[in-house]
Amino acid sequence: xxxxxxxxxxxxxxxxxxxxxxxxxxxxxxxxxxxxxxxxxxxxxxxxxxxxxxxxxxxxxxxxxxxxxxxxxxxxxxxxxxxxxxxxxxxxxxxxxxxxxxxxxxxxxxxxxxxxxxxxxxxxxxxxxxxxxxxxxxxxxxxxxxxxxxxxxxxxxxxxxxxxxxxxxxxxxxxxxxxxxxxxxxxxxxxxxxxxxxxxxxxxxxxxxxxxxxxxxxxxxxxxxxxxxxxxxxxxxxxxxxxxxxxxxxxxxxxxxxxxxxxxxxxxxxxxxxxxxxxxxxxxxxxxxxxxxxxxxxxxxxxxxxxxxxxxxxxxxxxxxxxxxxxxxxxxxxxxx
Amino acid sequence: xxxxxxxxxxxxxxxxxxxxxxxxxxxxxxxxxxxxxxxxxxxxxxxxxxxxxxxxxxxxxxxxxxxxxxxxxxxxxxxxxxxxxxxxxxxxxxxxxxxxxxxxxxxxxxxxxxxxxxxxxxxxxxxxxxxxxxxxxxxxxxxxxxxxxxxxxxxxxxxxxxxxxxxxxxxxxxxxxxxxxxxxxxxxxxxxxxxxxxxxxxxxxxxxxxxxxxxxxxxxxxxxxxxxxxxxxxxxxxxxxxxxxxxxxxxxxxxxxxxxxxxxxxxxxxxxxxxxxxxxxxxxxxxxxxxxxxxxxxxxxxxxxxxxxxxxxxxxxxxxxxxxxxxxxxxxxxxxxxxxxxxxxxxxxxxxxxxxxxxxxxxxxxxxxxxxxxxxxxxxxxxxxxxxxxxxxxxxxxxxxxxxxxxxxx
Numbered sequence: 218x219x220x221x222x223x224x225x226x227x228x229x230x231x232x233x234x235x236x237x238x239x240x241x242x243x244x245x246x247x248x249x250x251x252x253x254x255x256x257x258x259x260x261x262x263x264x265x266x267x268x269x270x271x272x273x274x275x276x277x278x279x280x281x282x283x284x285x286x287x288x289x290x291x292x293x294x295x296x297x298x299x300x301x302x303x304x305x306x307x308x309x310x311x312x313x314x315x316x317x318x319x320x321x322x323x324x325x326x327x328x329x330x331x332x333x334x335x336x337x338x339x340x341x342x343x344x345x346x347x348x349x350x351x352x353x354x355x356x357x358x359x360x361x362x363x364x365x366x367x368x369x370x371x372x373x374x375x376x377x378x379x380x381x382x383x384x385x386x387x388x389x390x391x392x393x394x395x396x397x398x399x400x401x402x403x404x405x406x407x408x409x410x411x412x413x414x415x416x417x418x419x420x421x422x423x424x425x426x427x428x429x430x431x432x433x434x435x436x437x438x439x440x441x442x443x444x445x446x447x448x449x450x451x452x453x454x455x456x457x458x459x460x461x462x463x464x465x466x467x468x469x470x471x472x473x474x475x476x477x478x479x480x481x482x483x484x485x486x487x488x489x490x491x492x493x494x495x496x497x498x499x500x501x502x503x504x505x506x507x508x509x510x511x512x513x514x515x516x517x518x519x520x521x522x523x524x525x526x527x528x529x530x531x532x533x534x535x536x537x538x539x540x541x542x543x544x545x546x547x548x549x550x551x552x553x554x
Numbered sequence: 555x556x557x558x559x560x561x562x563x564x565x566x567x568x569x570x571x572x573x574x575x576x577x578x579x580x581x582x583x584x585x586x587x588x589x590x591x592x593x594x595x596x597x598x599x600x601x602x603x604x605x606x607x608x609x610x611x612x613x614x615x616x617x618x619x620x621x622x623x624x625x626x627x628x629x630x631x632x633x634x635x636x637x638x639x640x641x642x643x644x645x646x647x648x649x650x651x652x653x654x655x656x657x658x659x660x661x662x663x664x665x666x667x668x669x670x671x672x673x674x675x676x677x678x679x680x681x682x683x684x685x686x687x688x689x690x691x692x693x694x695x696x697x698x699x700x701x702x703x704x705x706x707x708x709x710x711x712x713x714x715x716x717x718x719x720x721x722x723x724x725x726x727x728x729x730x731x732x733x734x735x736x737x738x739x740x741x742x743x744x745x746x747x748x749x750x751x752x753x754x755x756x757x758x759x760x761x762x763x764x765x766x767x768x769x770x771x772x773x774x775x776x777x778x779x780x781x782x783x784x785x786x787x788x789x790x791x792x793x794x795x796x797x798x799x800x801x802x803x804x805x806x807x808x809x810x811x812x813x814x815x816x817x818x819x820x821x822x823x824x825x826x827x828x829x830x831x832x833x834x835x836x837x838x839x840x841x842x843x844x845x846x847x848x849x850x851x852x853x854x855x856x857x858x859x860x861x862x863x864x865x866x867x868x869x870x871x872x873x874x875x876x877x878x879x880x881x882x883x884x885x886x887x888x889x890x891x892x893x894x895x896x897x898x899x900x901x902x903x904x905x906x907x908x909x910x911x912x913x914x915x916x917x918x919x920x921x922x923x924x925x926x927x928x929x930x931x932x933x934x935x936x937x938x939x940x941x942x943x944x945x946x947x948x949x950x951x952x953x954x955x956x957x958x959x960x961x962x963x964x
Contacts, residue, residue, distance in 0.1 A: 269754075273781075282774055282777055283744070283747030285744045285747060286745055286746060287751040289744065290747075292755075294747075313735060313737045317735075318733060319946055320946045320947050321718060321719050321735070322725040322733035323718065323725070323946060326725065326732065326733050383948045471953065474953065
């Protein structure tokens with residue numbers, strides 16, 4: 218075991234995968250020599266050479282399109298989009314191509330690619346360095362969508378994603394890169410070295426895609442979260458003293474419905490939290506599934522705590538980001554319901 | 555020169571519209587044999603002229619002339635003629651089948667048969683094409699079974715794609731034919747990625763990308779050229795300029811670039827322009843570009859100058875936007891008739907044998923169609939299983955899709 222930040226864990230996952238499988242290639246903007254703007258690929262080019270880890274032109278559709286062609290040949294590309302906010306030029310390649318190649322060719326061709334994208338806010342990133350576009354992927358059949366919340370999961374899930382036979386969107390909450398963040402921006406930054414999930418095995422291991430993890434056992438209410446909001450939800454539970462059960466989904470598609478249903482059937486209450494905007498966000502899907510599957514167990518309406526239906530602002534960062542106070546208020550409200 | 559004043563928007567128009575006399579006087583056709591054949595390793599900047607001319611081998615009299623002539627034997631040319639005639643007969647039958655309601659949709663290749671048929675013969679086994687919906691000649695020239703193609707078009711029980719795909723969107727890894735997508739241009743950059751992969755693995759295989767004149771306006775065309783140029787990918791970038799993108803004449807996509815081939819020059823990619831209705835020229839140019847790629851000298855861009863004689867698809871009526879007789883005035887003629895004439899001149903073919911071959915080919919296509927129809931057509935006979943809707947979205951069916959399959963009653 219070693220202490221790793223999320224950046225080091227993500228890098229270690231690629232390192233382990235490249236070491237084990239010659240078909241794994243890594244590329245994207247600034248990913249090669251420089252090692253990535255977040256240092257996630259640092260040292261990989263020096264270790265594996267320029268044909269395994271290299272810089273790409275600033276063309277998201279080109280990066281994803283080329284990766285799809287490489288996958289059709291038989292490679293396993295793990296590519297990076299510098300910010301999830303810049304995935305839109307590649308959206309055609311991701312949704313109409315990567316997601317559907319296996320289906321439309323009846324398995325004649327497949328697309329085992331991973332597209333890594335730093336996601337989420339809380340870093341004064343403004344409109345185009347803070348978005349959480351996961352719902353634009355979860356709505357696309359044929360894609361798998363993953364959002365880790367800690368270094369241990371990030372490494373295990375990324376290795377699983379690289380080994381997965383289908384295209385995986387891997388969203389890395391950049392606010393969690395260096396340390397856990399519970400939304401208390403006024404407090405000093407905490408490092409992963411002080412957190413149990415900053416302990417990461419150095420070698421190969423995987424975390425199964427499609428399995429949620431209960432981060433806090435509780436009996437009063439189920440909080441469903443992923444990414445940065447897992448830490449916010451945990452803080453809100455502690456601060457309100459409400460005995461919340463916090464589920465970290467980890468994988469949005471495929472979704473661990475069983476864990477959700479078991480928990481809500483036990484608690485009878487449900488709060489869904491995400492950074493992304495409310496309307497047609499992934500929280501709507503979760504709320505619908507909980508309503509369909511747990512209707513007779515529900516003792517209060519399901520509440521969603523999310524980003525507002527606005528572009529992500531700069532100066533008003535902490536009025537936008539759904540922090541522990543807003544989540545805490547929702548917990549109190551759902552307990553009164 | 556005008557004085558500065560109010561601005562006005564320039565919107566290009568084709569030379570002629572319905573009711574007008576077809577006019578191709580603006581298409582400059584150089585004499586057959588007049589364009590030089592550079593060395594395989596020629597530097598792109600030394601052959602810029604080739605992006606503005608048209609490489610042609612067969613002259614008006616049907617003779618093969620000039621430096622691009624002479625690479626194919628009689629037997630190879632007879633094979634080529636048979637492939638083109640088969641594609642034409644196949645198209646005629648499938649067009650009729652669509653009119654008879656046996657399938658929902660079809661797209662023919664009329665007038666463009668030489669491009670894909672000749673190109674395929676210049677490739678080797680293991681090379682991969684990333685085709686559009688108008689390169690079925692790649693399959694026919696590689697011996698792909700006509701019955702299987704028809705099964706796909708009829709979406710019947712023997713459809714290799716299990717009824718999931720629109721007709722003509724074939725897929726065959728074994729025949730070096732990447733799964734066709736309805737989304738234009740996406741495959742152009744995927745081809746470059748495939749070629750990069752072959753280079754990463756120090757393989758000997760190359761890729762061929764395909765795109766139409768209209769789709770060159772898509773951003774993936776640009777991405778493909780950047781990536782091909784940057785990584786010197788072993789790929790041949792083919793633009794089939796058939797003058798029309800549904801109702802839109804090629805000038806709308808081409809703008810002021812003069813030719814589509816010229817687009818390659820800015821990327822430092824050697825770019826050739828070839829008579830797309832000249833089987834010998836297409837094959838010679840394809841071989842040049844493929845050898846270049848194979849020797850790790852990088853990508854080549856080829857513009858095939860041809861004409862879309864038929865409607866865009868079975869859902870299109872070209873008489874609404876171009877003169878009905880325009881195809882007859884097309885100065886590069888018909889690829890089948892031109893190769894036929896050349897083979898007769900060589901003493902390898904005759905009018906009688908051609909008539910006989912036409913009948914034999916049509917007969918074999920009809921036989922294939924009967925066999926395909928025995929497996930069902932879109933609205934009659936055996937169908938792919940509805941249970942299959944849910945298969946193959948992922949390698950392993952996730953729980954939510956399994957629940958939906960059960961809900962649907964399968």
